[in-house]
Amino acid sequence: MSDRITTILNAARRHAKEVIAPNVDAWNEARKWPRDASDQAGAAGLTGLYAPEAYGGQGLPLSEAIQVYEELGVGDGAYAFALSMHNICTYAGCGYGTEAFKEAWARDLTAGRKLANFALTEPQSGSDPMNMYTKATINGDGTWTINGAKAWVSLATEADIYFAVVKTSDVPGHKDMAMIAIPADAKGVSFGPLYDTPSYRFMPLAEMYLDEVVVSEDNIILPIGQGLQGSLMAIDIARVSIAAGCCGLMQAALDTALSYSKNRKMFGGKNLDLDGIQWMLGEVSTELEASKLLYRKAAEALGTDDGPLMAAHAKRFVPDAALKAANTCSQVLGGMGLLQPYGLDRLSRLAQMLRIVDGTTEISRLVIGRALQKRAACLPDLLVPKGYGET
CATH class of the missing domain: 1.20.140.10 (Butyryl-CoA Dehydrogenase, subunit A, domain 3)
Incomplete structure (x- = not known):
């Protein structure tokens, strides 16, 4: 095991022992994502695990860095899950995003100053992503207009950007699917009531609604045909x-x-x-x-x-x-x-x-x-x- 992964695993172990375990009951009582805790995770290098060092990440291989969640899971499995999804999105954004997207978002994501999450599941489809209705229409100026809904969105109302998989036509199948990053403050983004989850209330989960949301082409993470x-x-x-x-x-x-x-x-x-x-x-x-x-x-x-x-x-x-x-x-x-x-x-x-x-x-x-x-x-x-x- 390299010195770098040893250092990161030690940081995750300390984070679980000193930040998560003593506070998770209070987080659940407050029903609020502990942004100060995820800020500390970012400062410890836990929010850019797979992202390149050029963007402030750790540049670790998946095979090693995934062990971080074993350490975090000792403190709380839901917290570990939320950070794992943020890291996956950060990895995708830094690895496949446009240069303009990386310039605007990469360093804030790897540092944990901004949080990201993934939006694939829809209310009617569950585990069947082929049954997708969220649709993006490409406009004449290169922007995309998105309409639809996503379900079971982690860090709903809390993340700063959501990586959503969308259809781009009415043709059945997956060949027209793309992935695009949607900022939380984009006009037309809203959320339903938070799901009532008794044992992990601090992790907000809800449906996300997209009503005529216009997003720049700079935010395309995976182009048409590669989304699924x-x-x-x-x-x-x-x-x-x-x-x-x-x-x-x-x-x-x-x-x-x-x-x-x-x-x-x-x-x-x-x-x-x-x-x-x-x-x-x-x-x-x-x-x-x-x-x-x-x-x-x-x-x-x-x-x-x-x-x-x-x-x-x-x-x-x-x-x-x-x-x-x-x-x-x-x-x-x-x-x-x-x-x-x-x-x-x-x-x-x-x-x-x-x-x-x-x-x-x-x-x-x-x-x-x-x-x-x-x-x-x-x-x-x-x-x-x-x-x-x-x-």
Whole structure:
């Protein structure tokens, strides 16, 4: 591991311990994104992880930098998720944006002075991006006029710019899709009521409405024909990032259970001396180690032909393991596991959220199933020998 990634991981670990963990309950109570915290994340180098150094970023490869979300996830999985989406947008803007866009936005995004988020999902389509109605019309002066709506927009009302995937014609399919960055203060941008999310209320989620929004051609991130392909790559990165954050969540749950059970007196000894407790937490520990190996392997595959499949494996397995871990650790605490100060109920709800966002576990199973079909087609037929029930 290079000195640079070690430094960044140490910064993420400190941020989780000193900024996130002590304050996350207060953030949820206030129901407000902690902009001072994300400002501190920017100052620590956590908001431009993959962006080039020329624009103030860290210039780290995806395979290494995604480990940052494991560290942040120990503090809170929703916070780690929000920063991961900002980093993906910053990566896209710095890597594919126009020179004018980079000049206007790149350094503010890498420094965390401005926040970005991704807008793909629509109210009627869920996990089916082909069923998209948000449309951009190209005007004679080169500007784009955008109309439509997006759902489940992270950092709604809080981000400074949203990277939206749009259609540019009425022709079905994806060949006319593009990605364009829409400033939050553009005329015609508005948001619906914030979703009520009991365990991560500090992270604003809402629908975004686009009514005759006019955006400069300088804000084109991916041109017509590349919008869906680029968004699928972004989703693969997000899925692996979520798996990394879930590992942090699992570590937080396990440490809570260990800290409690090592001193809890029961049946003439300590809880952690009981075989049953050791077996329960031992299983959590094994699944945590397996999850770390899986998401890191998936991170290494990003950008290759194996990337989408490996991202699907990570997104299917790790959030499920995190939900199981949070519930098991809560069970170890008994009745105390239900109490808010221990935080295990919050971790269970977070794990359930992370199973759903950026592709449910069922969508991951579809990706894996299709890969198995392709593999099966390349294998020789295995016929049942005569006389064993087939005619």
